[in-house]
Amino acid sequence: RKEVEQDPGPFNVPEGATVAFNCTYSNSASQSFFWYRQDCRKEPKLLMSVYSSGNEDGRFTAQLNRASQYISLLIRDSKLSDSATYLCVPDGSGNTGKLIFGQGTTLQVKP
């Protein structure tokens, strides 16, 4: 089983749509979880941390289900600028801060 599995997409949605990305991870010892976004040939940028209770940041909502080892990201009212690859990133457990990146899900928001 892959360490992090994401549907690669692409997800093609119109502006204003709501879109959800799912992710599963294999390391049950992972403690911290993040969503990063990556634009083409750029560095990953932290979008949000994911907390056990679920958390929201503006149009973005993240959920974590530790029992199922499942993480989700919901984007409401999609903007053209949301077009990017979204990376599901659990930590590698241990105390070194290592992160395990998924392949990413590509989102294309169209006018």
Next chain:
Amino acid sequence: EPEVTQTPSHQVTQMGQEVILRCVPISNHLYFYWYRQILGQKVEFLVSFYNNEISEKSEIFDDQFSVERPDGSNFTLKIRSTKLEDSAMYFCASSLKYGYTFGSGTRLTVV
């Protein structure tokens, strides 16, 4: 906003040559990392560095790779004898604990 600076942005080198990729992490950060991303593939962990020593390294980080923090501000990745398959984007990152900041990367092309 503080940022992680990487130089050069693009380096072309001949197979078998040594390269040094340079990074200036955010000044009060304690944890330092190198990741790489081969074109079209996922971001892969190479090494983490804390308290002036390597805290974890991946299988990719073999004897051809080394890291150094020579002067308290720079953080370098050296590849002793480059191979064609070392061609990738190399990202440096730093953190206080969680939630990295990545540099904009060095694109290494081995010819």
